[in-house]
Amino acid sequence: MGTIPMTWMMTRRGLAMLAFPLLLAAASAAAQVESSARPGGIVILDLGSASQSQPEVTFNGKPVLVFDDRGSWRAAVGMPLRAEIGEHTVVVDDEPVSFAIDDHAYREQRLTISNQNYVTPNQEQLDRIGRERVVLDNALNNWRDQPLESITLASPVEGPRSSSFGLRRFFNDQPRSPHSGMDIAATRGTPILTPRDGIVTTVGDFYFNGNTVIVDHGQGLVTMYCHLSEIDVEFGQAVATGEPLGKVGATGRVTGPHLHFGVYLTGTAVDPAILLANPSD
Numbered sequence: 001m002g003t004i005p006m007t008w009m010m011t012r013r014g015l016a017m018l019a020f021p022l023l024l025a026a027a028s029a030a031a032q033v034e035s036s037a038r039p040g041g042i043v044i045l046d047l048g049s050a051s052q053s054q055p056e057v058t059f060n061g062k063p064v065l066v067f068d069d070r071g072s073w074r075a076a077v078g079m080p081l082r083a084e085i086g087e088h089t090v091v092v093d094d095e096p097v098s099f100a101i102d103d104h105a106y107r108e109q110r111l112t113i114s115n116q117n118y119v120t121p122n123q124e125q126l127d128r129i130g131r132e133r134v135v136l137d138n139a140l141n142n143w144r145d146q147p148l149e150s151i152t153l154a155s156p157v158e159g160p161r162s163s164s165f166g167l168r169r170f171f172n173d174q175p176r177s178p179h180s181g182m183d184i185a186a187t188r189g190t191p192i193l194t195p196r197d198g199i200v201t202t203v204g205d206f207y208f209n210g211n212t213v214i215v216d217h218g219q220g221l222v223t224m225y226c227h228l229s230e231i232d233v234e235f236g237q238a239v240a241t242g243e244p245l246g247k248v249g250a251t252g253r254v255t256g257p258h259l260h261f262g263v264y265l266t267g268t269a270v271d272p273a274i275l276l277a278n279p280s281d
Contacts, residue, residue, distance in 0.1 A: 033076070033151060033275060038104035039083045040166045042265065042274050045099070047073035047092060059090045062266045065219040067148040076151055076221075078265030081166055081180070104166075125207060132206045139202040139214045139222065141267035146218025152277045153195035154241060156225065157248060157259050159186035165271040180269035181224070181262035188229055188257040190248040194239045195223060203231050209260070210252025213245045220266035227254050 037043050047055045050068045057064035057075045065076045077090055077099075085103045089096045121129060155161075162183040194215065201222075202214035211228035229249025233239060250257040263272040 037101045040081045041079050043077040045075040055093050078268035078270045129207050140264045153275045156195050157186050157192050159184045181260045182272040184259045186248045192245045194243045196241050200233045200237045208253045222264040224262035226260035
């Protein structure tokens, strides 16, 4: 990347610092992505004209997705569910840019799991879960350079979308980590379609997730599909928007057939509803 003149960098920083709410609104409208400055949300930052070289952006030491939105650079910063309320800072070409995130109350979800091993796994199962966690973390944190002009996603499957992301979950009254994806209700065997072009980086049967597919869309934007009855793709396969990935099922820790749809930005789980092209469906 070329070096951006200091005068432009300071101007951009001043805009981001002094007119941040306006920038968010403009970026949201142009990018067709809801900018949601909250834990589990996505902060969209306006980085100026794409006639300049692409800025390098990092957050907490990790690279940040930057896309060319019709002639303007935008950064999409994924906020962890456990992010502290208040001011945060990204680094744009060595210049700090601050923004604030607001509090957000997520609901609770209490589920009854008939198989107690999915609530309190034994040591052998814990060992398996640990091995699988390494595979999943590597895939979800993968960074692949890929120019992007949008970050919107098509719906991977038709069906009612729950607002389950971020729910504080209790399995058989035992607290567990917040829900890191969206559950989409669909009958067993319903085709699951690729929401945007990408490369399949993980396929397999995982203890909690059941049959799972992970797709890398570039620059840390990764999607995950869990509980499938069938997997129709292979590791390393390039997939285009609308191509089948598999079919809805009820494998792994589930209470019935549905798709668990996860979206990650450089390993950070964000609310999939923010990126879906038709959020009102």
